Amino acid sequence: MLLTPEIIPNAYTPPPRRLLGPGPSDISTRVLQALAKPTIGYLDPSFVGMMEELKTLLRYSFQTKNALTFPVSGPGSAGMEMCFVNMVNHGDKVIVCRNGVFGGRMVENVERCGGKAIVIDDVWGQAVSPQKVEDAFKQHPDAKVLAFVHAETSTGALSDAHTLCKIAQQYGALTIVDAVTSLAGVPVLVDEWGADAVYSGSQKCLSCTPGLSPITFNERAIAAVKARTQKCQSWFLDLNLLLGYWGETTRTYHHTAPTNSLYALHESLLVLQQEGLEQSWARHRSNHEALKAGLAVLDIHYVVDELARLPQLNAIHIPTGVDDKAVRAAMLQQHGIEIGAGLGALAGKIWRIGLMGYSSRVENVIACLGALEAVLVSQGYQCQQGRAVAAAYQSYAQQALV
Amino acid sequence: MLLTPEIIPNAYTPPPRRLLGPGPSDISTRVLQALAKPTIGYLDPSFVGMMEELKTLLRYSFQTKNALTFPVSGPGSAGMEMCFVNMVNHGDKVIVCRNGVFGGRMVENVERCGGKAIVIDDVWGQAVSPQKVEDAFKQHPDAKVLAFVHAETSTGALSDAHTLCKIAQQYGALTIVDAVTSLAGVPVLVDEWGADAVYSGSQKCLSCTPGLSPITFNERAIAAVKARTQKCQSWFLDLNLLLGYWGETTRTYHHTAPTNSLYALHESLLVLQQEGLEQSWARHRSNHEALKAGLAVLDIHYVVDELARLPQLNAIHIPTGVDDKAVRAAMLQQHGIEIGAGLGALAGKIWRIGLMGYSSRVENVIACLGALEAVLVSQGYQCQQGRAVAAAYQSYAQQALV
Numbered sequence: 001m002l003l004t005p006e007i008i009p010n011a012y013t014p015p016p017r018r019l020l021g022p023g024p025s026d027i028s029t030r031v032l033q034a035l036a037k038p039t040i041g042y043l044d045p046s047f048v049g050m051m052e053e054l055k056t057l058l059r060y061s062f063q064t065k066n067a068l069t070f071p072v073s074g075p076g077s078a079g080m081e082m083c084f085v086n087m088v089n090h091g092d093k094v095i096v097c098r099n100g101v102f103g104g105r106m107v108e109n110v111e112r113c114g115g116k117a118i119v120i121d122d123v124w125g126q127a128v129s130p131q132k133v134e135d136a137f138k139q140h141p142d143a144k145v146l147a148f149v150h151a152e153t154s155t156g157a158l159s160d161a162h163t164l165c166k167i168a169q170q171y172g173a174l175t176i177v178d179a180v181t182s183l184a185g186v187p188v189l190v191d192e193w194g195a196d197a198v199y200s201g202s203q204k205c206l207s208c209t210p211g212l213s214p215i216t217f218n219e220r221a222i223a224a225v226k227a228r229t230q231k232c233q234s235w236f237l238d239l240n241l242l243l244g245y246w247g248e249t250t251r252t253y254h255h256t257a258p259t260n261s262l263y264a265l266h267e268s269l270l271v272l273q274q275e276g277l278e279q280s281w282a283r284h285r286s287n288h289e290a291l292k293a294g295l296a297v298l299d300i301h302y303v304v305d306e307l308a309r310l311p312q313l314n315a316i317h318i319p320t321g322v323d324d325k326a327v328r329a330a331m332l333q334q335h336g337i338e339i340g341a342g343l344g345a346l347a348g349k350i351w352r353i354g355l356m357g358y359s360s361r362v363e364n365v366i367a368c369l370g371a372l373e374a375v376l377v378s379q380g381y382q383c384q385q386g387r388a389v390a391a392a393y394q395s396y397a398q399q400a401l402v
Numbered sequence: 403m404l405l406t407p408e409i410i411p412n413a414y415t416p417p418p419r420r421l422l423g424p425g426p427s428d429i430s431t432r433v434l435q436a437l438a439k440p441t442i443g444y445l446d447p448s449f450v451g452m453m454e455e456l457k458t459l460l461r462y463s464f465q466t467k468n469a470l471t472f473p474v475s476g477p478g479s480a481g482m483e484m485c486f487v488n489m490v491n492h493g494d495k496v497i498v499c500r501n502g503v504f505g506g507r508m509v510e511n512v513e514r515c516g517g518k519a520i521v522i523d524d525v526w527g528q529a530v531s532p533q534k535v536e537d538a539f540k541q542h543p544d545a546k547v548l549a550f551v552h553a554e555t556s557t558g559a560l561s562d563a564h565t566l567c568k569i570a571q572q573y574g575a576l577t578i579v580d581a582v583t584s585l586a587g588v589p590v591l592v593d594e595w596g597a598d599a600v601y602s603g604s605q606k607c608l609s610c611t612p613g614l615s616p617i618t619f620n621e622r623a624i625a626a627v628k629a630r631t632q633k634c635q636s637w638f639l640d641l642n643l644l645l646g647y648w649g650e651t652t653r654t655y656h657h658t659a660p661t662n663s664l665y666a667l668h669e670s671l672l673v674l675q676q677e678g679l680e681q682s683w684a685r686h687r688s689n690h691e692a693l694k695a696g697l698a699v700l701d702i703h704y705v706v707d708e709l710a711r712l713p714q715l716n717a718i719h720i721p722t723g724v725d726d727k728a729v730r731a732a733m734l735q736q737h738g739i740e741i742g743a744g745l746g747a748l749a750g751k752i753w754r755i756g757l758m759g760y761s762s763r764v765e766n767v768i769a770c771l772g773a774l775e776a777v778l779v780s781q782g783y784q785c786q787q788g789r790a791v792a793a794a795y796q797s798y799a800q801q802a803l804v
Contacts, residue, residue, distance in 0.1 A: 003593070005462040005675050012452045012668050014442045023658060027441045035662060036438035039429045039611060040416045041740045050414045060407040073613060074476040077638045077657040108637050191405070203658055209441060211475060211613060211660030233635050235510050236479045253745065255479040256425060256605055258613030260437060261663065266414050273407050338443045343655065 021340035024203035025359040034267035042257040057269035064190035069216040070246040079199030079213025082237040090114035093143040097128040100152035127308040128159040137171040151182035156315030165193040185312035196221040207357030208268035293395035294369035294388035314353040335371035423742035426605035427761040436669035444659040459671035466592035471618040472648040478582040481601030481615025484639040492516035495545040499530040502554035529710040530561040539573040553584035556745040558717030567595040587714035598623040609759030610670035695797035696771040696790035716755040737773035
């Protein structure tokens with residue numbers, strides 16, 4: 001006798017949304033259609049050809065010539081873990097910069113790999129301090145790895161990856177860089193920085209479906225991984241095994257690749273190549289400026305100082321007296337707009353407005369400001385409706401003159 | 403100066419294929435369309451409602467009432483690793499049954515978790531021997547876990563999961579069961595077996611896109627995980643953390659869920675519920691019988707004895723004198739049909755014809771036999787063209803009479 005099914009009567013239809021949170025971002029019809037192309041085998045010669053193109057496209061997005069550049073079959077957290085389980089041996093000292101949630105997750109990763117984390121804390125919302133990193137290396141010149149988050153998704157802060165990588169190089173340490181939210185939104189220059197292992201996510205400024213983590217390793221990182229005497233603690237994320245599937249010559253079965261998600265990533269990277277990286281960065285900057293102009297007239301302030309502010313992730317203080325959850329619920333239910341809540345210590349204190357990838361469009365900036373004005377007014381917040389939208393339009397007009 | 407992109411001129415278009423290998427299987431238009439529905443946030447109340455339905459649908463497919471039943475955001479190898487990293491502590495003895503590639507992967511998992519694997523080997527192509535498992539427990543009554551593969555994808559052998567689970571229970575050990583290829587193709591009766599942790603894959607008999615691993619844990623397994631004194635070595639796969647997102651009450655951010663793949667899984671499980679599990683098993687059996695009848699007249703023989711033979715994965719000996727690679731290449735390029743190669747020790751010696759999920763259709767059986775006849779004849783193999791197809795039709799006719 002089988003267990004009777006609890007009947008689910010209907011197919012699932014997601015409601016219409018503008019995704020202006022910390023990711024996933026809006027996905028274009030073009031990318032969604034690529035996702036729905038018929039599945040084929042992951043060792044099919046046609047698929048293998050697509051994989052090579054994917055690696056080429058990813059190299060452009062990361063600005064690297066690294067041969068080993070491919071998408072991990074899992075979300076950004078799997079990409080992060082792939083770096084740590086392969087590059088950190090038991091007992092290794094790892095300097096970890098923690099200025100938000102994801103730096104904290106790096107500390108967890110180091111400890112679970114049996115490494116010793118030397119934690120450098122910076123205030124949430126600030127960039128990582130290069131001076132503190134330098135000091136940490138002076139105190140721990142035997143540190144094997146420096147790990148930091150380029151763009152902290154939890155706070156909207158951008159750190160100076162180039163400087164941080166150079167410090168690590170001076171001390172002969174490898175670098176692990178989280179570029180989940182930065183890739184394609186602001187410059188990520190892997191070769192120029194000399195970063196050794198860099199991972200990202202598909203669902204942020206690439207505007208592909210969530211579930212893939214583009215990653216790149218340079219020769220120095222690969223040499224370190226190959227020189228390991230301990231087996232990698234993860235089978236699924238063992239780089240030495242994955243080289244057999246994503247490496248240069250062979251195509252040996254390791255795990256079943258997520259075929260359709262890879263189609264979508266290919267298409268989203270093609271979109272990026274066609275737009276051009278510099279144009280993509282400029283677009284993210286432009287829409288950020290317009291949003292910022294609108295928020296200013298609403299007297300809403302940024303968490304992060306101008307210099308370290310991410311254009312694609314606008315972390316803002318919730319105005320005093322305004323109900324966090326009520327505003328986000330009204331934005332979602334009345335206006336179909338998702339904005340992000342604060343994480344960890346910033347929960348209830350900030351909102352995170354993402355303008356990432358395909359979400360970074362004029363119509364989204366206008367819709368977001370218009371809705372936010374209306375919802376805030378309904379909450380009794382003092383502001384004059386329409387002024388924020390007008391300020392955004394004015395910003396666009398000024399930008400056009402430059 | 404940016405690195406110049408190496409231009410990829412075209413969007414990727416996969417060629418038409420029938421997927422009759424060991425997975426992924428063919429995916430219906432219905433499921434592909436679900437995959438392409440607009441992405442929404444993974445904490446959106448609408449999405450959270452869909453997650454609950456997904457858990458309900460998965461419980462039916464696994465025949466379990468286990469509350470903790472959800473899809474892991476990664477392929478079957480991630481599901482496997484989730485079981486081991488959470489349930490195996492350093493120093494734990496784990497009895498692992500190895501009768502193919504995936505049993506070997508389980509041994510790797512145990513060792514990478516710091517456990518001690520007690521390996522029971524059976525000949526590839528045979529079921530796991532319950533007697534050997536019983537003997538192993540007699541010798542190692544302190545073993546904490548028994549791990550085995552229900553349906554060995556590398557050999558096409560089905561083991562007696564019910565009996566194996568009962569032996570483990572007698573010795574107070576937990577069970578980890580690989581049901582990647584079995585789920586929805588043959589009975590997987592988690593509660594009746596009393597299996598403690600069972601994982602599967604989305605791309606086999608569920609005919610969803612690859613990249614998800616449905617998993618279920620009973621209360622005994624959860625209690626063991628909660629009682630751990632060592633932190634799980636994986637952050638990404640830490641069940642105690644994932645409970646916060648997929649558990650009963652809370653929806654705390656852990657990682658970004660692969661939204662669109664989950665839409666597709668929801669739809670493929672809805673298809674399964676509408677067909678009914680027993681009907682799905684019967685369909686897999688019926689198409690297997692027809693394929694078998696056709697292969698018999700081609701004088702092609704099965705690797706696995708009739709009693710332990712998986713209907714959804716037909717492992718057959720490559721006839722003497724026939725070129726493995728040439729035949730598979732011709733099947734793919736001339737007929738658009740993917741069949742699977744042998745893995746490991748069976749590479750070059752067997753083919754694996756999968757009739758899984760949506761691939762298990764009359765038209766695929768006929769197309770496969772017709773193409774195989776033609777390709778074998780072109781290779782100089784002695785057989786009379788058309789007879790295999792005729793035998794398959796005759797099998798269907800006989801089945802209709804029963």
